[in-house]
Amino acid sequence: MEDMPYADWLRFAKQCWERYGTPVTVVDLGCGTGNLAIPLARQGFHVTGIDLSEDMLAIARSKSETLYGTEGSLRWVQQDMREWELPEAVDAVISFCDCFNYLLEPESLEEAFRQTCQGLNPGGLFLFDVHTPYQLQNYAEHQPFVLDEEDIAYIWTCHLDEELCELEHELSIFVREETAGGPAGRRYVRVDETHVQRAYPLEQITQLLGKSGFSTVECFADFTWDKVTPETERAFFVARK
Numbered sequence: 001m002e003d004m005p006y007a008d009w010l011r012f013a014k015q016c017w018e019r020y021g022t023p024v025t026v027v028d029l030g031c032g033t034g035n036l037a038i039p040l041a042r043q044g045f046h047v048t049g050i051d052l053s054e055d056m057l058a059i060a061r062s063k064s065e066t067l068y069g070t071e072g073s074l075r076w077v078q079q080d081m082r083e084w085e086l087p088e089a090v091d092a093v094i095s096f097c098d099c100f101n102y103l104l105e106p107e108s109l110e111e112a113f114r115q116t117c118q119g120l121n122p123g124g125l126f127l128f129d130v131h132t133p134y135q136l137q138n139y140a141e142h143q144p145f146v147l148d149e150e151d152i153a154y155i156w157t158c159h160l161d162e163e164l165c166e167l168e169h170e171l172s173i174f175v176r177e178e179t180a181g182g183p184a185g186r187r188y189v190r191v192d193e194t195h196v197q198r199a200y201p202l203e204q205i206t207q208l209l210g211k212s213g214f215s216t217v218e219c220f221a222d223f224t225w226d227k228v229t230p231e232t233e234r235a236f237f238v239a240r241k
Helices: 006-020 037-042 054-068 106-118 133-142 202-211
Strands: 025-029 046-051 074-078 090-095 120-131 145-148 152-161 166-177 187-198 216-221 234-240
Touching: 006 037, 006 090, 006 120, 006 234, 025 037, 037 046, 037 054, 037 074, 046 054, 054 074, 106 120, 106 202, 120 202, 133 152, 133 166, 202 216, 202 234
Parallel strands: 025 046, 025 090, 046 074, 090 120
Antiparallel strands: 120 234, 145 152, 152 166, 166 187, 216 234
């Protein structure tokens, strides 16, 4: 994940808030290990990071203690994005790094959108991105992907269900461990992971947002304010309650 464009996601969010109104309270939905929530909190926002994975949140807490120093305006909550709920409504919700592509049924997508709308103050903004069908097709056409470094390597293959536009990522990751024998005793431990993502037509996402209670919905292309095209890889949605 070290090459992921976290600075670009932060820049897009800040630009969006400059256009539509700067929030005080922010939820980072699907926050992972806190690579967006922590810098936002350091910039003065009151941030709640929500994720399904307790392991991810444990890393986020550790990072926040080291990089942030206090959790006065930063807290972590383990919840499902389809059912998340806080005691108070917030001004903005963000969800970047294609989190919603992991919801494999339109009903799940609508549940998450509806819950997000309920969790926002009137006029609140919901910002998120998704991989487009074009991007998942690109993954399938250009796989396999390989990383070969001294301490870690992986083989990453993809299999596309064209009817559903559902992509199964299979990763075999090899991590070097030091053993008592020193350099001659080094060994690699293999970890296998499977990730499944689904890409939805952007028109369908727009319709589900409207159905879930959002009054206005806009869509932009690839970290810009340009309109989406058939070659857009990552679509950004801005929805207002």
